[in-house]
Structures are given as C-alpha cells and as structure tokens.
Amino acid sequence: MSQASASRPAPRPAPRPAARPEAWRAVGRCAVASTSLLVRGRVRQPRSRVGRVVRFADGTQGRVYRETVVARVPAEPCFLAVAFRLRWVHGPRGHAVFRAESLLNTPLFVGFPGFVSKLWLAADERHxxxxxxxxxxxxxxxxxxxxxxxxxxxxxxRGSIDYRVVPGLTRDEALARLVPTGTGDAAPDDGWWRVVP
Structure with a gap:
C-alpha cells in the first residue's frame, strides 16, 4: 500500500434509509415522546440564530429560518446534517408556504432519543x-x-436525500468550521454539508 493511500480516510458507507416498517415504528414512538415534551414545555424555539446565512464548501448557502431545541446536555455530542430537495414546491410563494408549514413537522423529530437541537435552513440556490x-x-x-x-x-x-453524521462534534463547532479532517467523508460531493467562511 502506498503512503498516499494509507493517509486517505476510508470511504464512508453510502447513506441509506431504514426498512420502512422499522422507520415508521420509530416515527410513531417519536410522535408519542414529542407530545410529552411539547406538553411539558421542554421544546424551545430561540430566535438568536434566525436570519444567519450559512455558507457551504459546494458554493451554496442557506439562511436559518427556525431553530428548535430540547434542553439537554449531550454526553456524546454529534453533528448531523440532512439535505433534500422537495417535489412540487416551486417559486418564492411555494417555498414560503413550506417554511411556515414545516413547523408542523416538529413532532416527527424532537421525540427521537438523543435529539438536542436543529437549525432549519431555507432552500439554497439549488433548491x-x-x-x-x-x-x-x-x-x-x-x-x-x-x-x-x-x-x-x-x-x-428521488436521489436528493443525503445525510452526514460526525461523532464528537457539536453543531456549534461545525458552524465554526471545526470539522476534523479524516471524518471518512472523502466523496467529491461532500461540500454540501461542510461549513465555510
């Protein structure tokens, strides 16, 4: 093995979905847990980051339009980035309606075990x-x-959904561009989640 190939990170396995029955059971459990969190007032929506523009290594940028937080200090912090492109949503009005409606999706994630916070970014120039x-x-x-x-x-x-999981990194560290090298994400399309100045 050459020295150059030995220093390269191992390729990351391609992101893949859960089996449908497993996924829908998990979403159902999440909805129940979310209801409890919402009723007890544990879910907050701070506004301090709303409006912030986040730039990415692929040349795109997104504006934060919402933040959702559950008061919890992570024992094992982890950064997660998720991306997707919507079908059937077009034009400024369609995207504005989606951003407003997306608040209703909160119960689909805050009740998952381990959730700490989410920044919601509006569609970038590639939608x-x-x-x-x-x-x-x-x-x-x-x-x-x-x-x-x-x-x-x-x-x-179809084909627009992607995600990256970076263990040992908080979201704020990712936003401060402190992503460590050698995270196993060596594909050329990785720029969509890497924050840049």
Missing amino acids: VYRGLYEWDGAGRAEGYARSLWRVLELVSE
Whole structure:
C-alpha cells in the first residue's frame, strides 16, 4: 500500500434509509415522546440564530429560518446534517408556504432519543433544504436520519436525500468550521454539508 493511500480516510458507507416498517415504528414512538415534551414545555424555539446565512464548501448557502431545541446536555455530542430537495414546491410563494408549514413537522423529530437541537435552513440556490442538528450519540443520529429518510422520500425528489453524521462534534463547532479532517467523508460531493467562511 502506498503512503498516499494509507493517509486517505476510508470511504464512508453510502447513506441509506431504514426498512420502512422499522422507520415508521420509530416515527410513531417519536410522535408519542414529542407530545410529552411539547406538553411539558421542554421544546424551545430561540430566535438568536434566525436570519444567519450559512455558507457551504459546494458554493451554496442557506439562511436559518427556525431553530428548535430540547434542553439537554449531550454526553456524546454529534453533528448531523440532512439535505433534500422537495417535489412540487416551486417559486418564492411555494417555498414560503413550506417554511411556515414545516413547523408542523416538529413532532416527527424532537421525540427521537438523543435529539438536542436543529437549525432549519431555507432552500439554497439549488433548491436544497438542510437541517443542521446536534445529537447525543452518533448511533442515535444515524437511526434518526435513516428513519427520517422514509418521511422525506414522500415529498422529496428521488436521489436528493443525503445525510452526514460526525461523532464528537457539536453543531456549534461545525458552524465554526471545526470539522476534523479524516471524518471518512472523502466523496467529491461532500461540500454540501461542510461549513465555510
């Protein structure tokens, strides 16, 4: 093995969805847990980051339009980025309606085990929406992303759903561009989730 190939990170397995029955059971459990969190007032929507523009290594940018937080300090912080492009949503009015309606999707994620926070980013110039999350535990983040895939595939363009899980990194560290090298994400299309100045 050459020295150059030895220093390259191993290719990351392609993101994949959970089996449909497994995913829908997880979403159902999440909805029950979310109801409890919402009733007890544990879900907050701070406004301090709303309006912030986040730039990515692929040359795109997205504006934060909402933040959702559950008061929890992660024992094993993990950064999760999710991207998708919607079917049937076009033009400024269509995207504005989606952004307003998306608040109703909150029960589909806040009750997943390990959820800490999410920044909701509006569609970029390629019509890609992103969610930038902090999670407690990489396995939990992966489980959520794989289950979420099954929800997103109902409304997203085929082949547009993607996600990245980076263990040991908080969302704020990712936003400060502190993504460590050698995360196993060496594909040329990885720029969609890497934050740049």
